Amino acid sequence: xxxxxxxxxxxxxxxxxxxxxxxxxxxxxxxxxxxxxxxxxxxxxxxxxxxxxxxxxxxxxxxxxxxxxxxxxxxxxxxxxxxxxxxxxxxxxxxxxxxxxxxxxxxxxxxxxxxxxxxxxxxxxxxxxxxxxxxxxxxxxxxxxxxxxxxxxxxxxxxxxxxxxxxxxxxxxxxxxxxxxxxxxxxxxxxxxxxxxxxxxxxxxxxxxxxxxxxxxxxxxxxxxxxxxxxxxxxxxxxxxxxxxxxxxxxxxxxxxxxxxxxxxxxxxxxxxxxxxxxxxxxxxxxxxxxxxxxxxxxxxxxxxxxxxxxxxxxxxxxxxxxxxxxxxxxxxxxxxxxxxxxxxxxxxxxxxxxxxxxxxxxxxxxxxxxxxxxxxxxxxxxxxxx
Amino acid sequence: xxxxxxxxxxxxxxxxxxxxxxxxxxxxxxxxxxxxxxxxxxxxxxxxxxxxxxxxxxxxxxxxxxxxxxxxxxxxxxxxxxxxxxxxxxxxxxxxxxxxxxxxxxxxxxxxxxxxxxxxxxxxxxxxxxxxxxxxxxxxxxxxxxxxxxxxxxxxxxxxxxxxxxxxxxxxxxxxxxxxxxxxxxxxxxxxxxxxxxxxxxxxxxxxxxxxxxxxxxxxxxxxxxxxxxxxxxxxxxxxxxxxxxxxxxxxxxxxxxxxxxxxxxxxxxxxxxxxxxxxxxx
Numbered sequence: 001x002x003x004x005x006x007x008x009x010x011x012x013x014x015x016x017x018x019x020x021x022x023x024x025x026x027x028x029x030x031x032x033x034x035x036x037x038x039x040x041x042x043x044x045x046x047x048x049x050x051x052x053x054x055x056x057x058x059x060x061x062x063x064x065x066x067x068x069x070x071x072x073x074x075x076x077x078x079x080x081x082x083x084x085x086x087x088x089x090x091x092x093x094x095x096x097x098x099x100x101x102x103x104x105x106x107x108x109x110x111x112x113x114x115x116x117x118x119x120x121x122x123x124x125x126x127x128x129x130x131x132x133x134x135x136x137x138x139x140x141x142x143x144x145x146x147x148x149x150x151x152x153x154x155x156x157x158x159x160x161x162x163x164x165x166x167x168x169x170x171x172x173x174x175x176x177x178x179x180x181x182x183x184x185x186x187x188x189x190x191x192x193x194x195x196x197x198x199x200x201x202x203x204x205x206x207x208x209x210x211x212x213x214x215x216x217x218x219x220x221x222x223x224x225x226x227x228x229x230x231x232x233x234x235x236x237x238x239x240x241x242x243x244x245x246x247x248x249x250x251x252x253x254x255x256x257x258x259x260x261x262x263x264x265x266x267x268x269x270x271x272x273x274x275x276x277x278x279x280x281x282x283x284x285x286x287x288x289x290x291x292x293x294x295x296x297x298x299x300x301x302x303x304x305x306x307x308x309x310x311x312x313x314x315x316x317x318x319x320x321x322x323x324x325x326x327x328x329x330x331x332x333x334x335x336x337x338x339x340x341x342x343x344x345x346x347x348x349x350x351x352x353x354x355x356x357x358x359x360x361x362x363x364x365x366x367x368x369x370x371x372x373x374x375x376x377x378x379x380x381x382x383x384x385x386x387x
Numbered sequence: 388x389x390x391x392x393x394x395x396x397x398x399x400x401x402x403x404x405x406x407x408x409x410x411x412x413x414x415x416x417x418x419x420x421x422x423x424x425x426x427x428x429x430x431x432x433x434x435x436x437x438x439x440x441x442x443x444x445x446x447x448x449x450x451x452x453x454x455x456x457x458x459x460x461x462x463x464x465x466x467x468x469x470x471x472x473x474x475x476x477x478x479x480x481x482x483x484x485x486x487x488x489x490x491x492x493x494x495x496x497x498x499x500x501x502x503x504x505x506x507x508x509x510x511x512x513x514x515x516x517x518x519x520x521x522x523x524x525x526x527x528x529x530x531x532x533x534x535x536x537x538x539x540x541x542x543x544x545x546x547x548x549x550x551x552x553x554x555x556x557x558x559x560x561x562x563x564x565x566x567x568x569x570x571x572x573x574x575x576x577x578x579x580x581x582x583x584x585x586x587x588x589x590x591x592x593x594x595x596x597x598x599x600x601x602x603x604x605x606x607x608x609x610x611x612x613x614x615x616x617x618x619x620x621x622x623x624x625x626x627x628x629x630x631x632x633x634x635x636x637x638x639x640x641x642x643x644x645x646x647x648x649x650x651x652x653x654x655x656x657x658x659x660x661x662x663x664x665x666x667x668x669x670x
Contacts, residue, residue: 259514375640378639383452386452
């Protein structure tokens with residue numbers, strides 16, 4: 001039996017009789033290395049930088065740092081019309097490299113590292129605000145984008161980027177409630193749906209401070225962009241109470257909705273429609289109390305090698321025909337007013353994609369409330385999650 | 388004829404150099420960064436942490452509001468270790484004593500499932516534990532089913548952790564069992580011990596090093612895990628690890644996340660040192 005002994009051996013962590021190593025010698029060398037490492041790591045933290053965006057009249061003229069007919073475009077998966085890129089290539093002779101990502105975090109990691117070489121990226125509005133704070137995107141050269149006038153007014157003066165200084169909307173959606181008709185046995189009209197027997201203990205809310213806090217603020221009749229500490233506190237209490245009725249706090253909802261694990265979820269409309277494609281029992285509602293709009297934005301990274309080509313694409317995608325084809329393909333809201341006449345009637349008449357004016361008034365964009373208030377929201381959210 | 392030699396202390400330290408460098412680069416420098424972050428000021432911008440130094444994060448981390456989460460984390464880790472021990476010991480003993488020429492195959496059978504992505508396997512448990520899942524339906528047949536399934540419960544989290552860390556227990560236990568001299572058991576019977584007292588007074592002390600190593604290998608990562616409670620647990624199953632993860636992921640409070648990580652680490656070290664003092668060994 002001795003011949004076929006297993007060859008697996010595990011490090012002898014527990015071998016006690018190695019005479020040279022005593023606890024004292026281990027501690028002494030650990031202390032030495034810890035001090036040395038503190039020194040080596042010391043350059044990790046610096047003073048706070050001056051706030052960016054201080055009216056720098058820096059030159060916005062866009063030109064290609066590398067003179068070649070190329071464009072590197074980084075977009076979400078399944079989020080483009082079939083002929084958007086080929087049409088641009090045929091017209092301009094610019095070769096497009098089209099890559100995909102599936103989360104804002106992934107995009108941020110790529111862009112923040114600086115070496116990605118992308119000329120166009122599509123963050124959501126909350127991440128654009130972060131990119132702006134980090135000076136990761138460059139101002140747009142409006143002289144190169146005459147079609148900018150095709151944008152709907154709402155998207156020209158939006159809080160996330162007034163005057164489109166840094167970004168052009170690609171598509172927009174809303175934050176509302178997705179639910180399973182058969183499991184809830186009722187139509188959802190507002191946040192009271194979390195009280196329904198079929199939802200208890202299994203429903204979810206989004207794991208994102210501003211989105212989650214929004215439920216508390218709206219349910220109590222407050223502005224979801226409030227800066228009022230008292231209102232934020234009230235919303236925290238409301239959410240701590242709501243927490244007893246729900247199952248999970250998660251942004252990962254498409255799969256659980258589709259499989260029926262989750263009967264009711266706070267959810268981005270885009271995710272809801274995607275889940276609905278796989279499970280016709282699902283429905284989406286904008287709560288009576290209101291919700292928020294979100295928008296995915298084309299912008300040019302600060303280190304883009306082909307900034308001028310990127311601007312040509314921006315102008316191209318703002319053309320009515322291109323914008324309409326895009327809207328019809330991805331079935332999100334289009335911000336292109338000039339393209340509307342060419343968008344499918346059935347899509348235009350869907351109040352969940354293009355809500356009527358009175359509903360739209362209750363769907364503001366998420367405002368950047370400044371570092372102090374944003375920190376207050378983050379702390380309130382930690383309290384909700386740990387309380 | 389005496390060859391010239393470097394002084395003893397020098398040669399000993401030179402031999403330590405590669406290990407020292409490795410430790411410094413991959414353990415101590417990252418660790419030092421975390422310690423520094425924990426004393427820095429939070430920045431909601433891209434830098435996340437800035438000067439000046441402050442202990443604010445520790446004041447927040449030691450808030451009694453986090454105590455229940457801390458307690459829950461330790462309970463999960465302890466239960467997971469106990470469950471791994473109960474499941475792992477018979478398995479390791481069986482493979483070592485009765486595996487014969489199939490030992491390697493049996494050990495591989497323990498390990499092979501762990502070549503698949505942990506995330507994929509936890510998602511599989513999600514489907515199994517769901518209200519319509521296999522587990523709930525089978526239990527339902529004998530009247531033990533639970534409305535809505537077992538997902539989002541403490542039990543689901545401990546089950547997931549136990550499943551995830553079992554091999555870390557089985558491998559060291561296997562080595563200990565395999566080395567254990569079986570003649571001692573016969574001697575014990577000859578000298579009048581029964582089965583139970585043989586197990587507790589002969590077998591268990593004999594494999595004690597394996598038990599300790601396995602328990603440490605399970606306890607420490609189980610206390611820091613955040614994926615399992617996030618996927619299998621609900622709103623009331625968040626652990627210290629998941630709170631730390633939140634502080635980093637949302638990018639909202641790196642100093643607090645670091646301070647909590649340091650506290651968790653300190654607790655583990657205290658446990659190890661106290662245990663080390665009582666036993667004879669360092670680790």
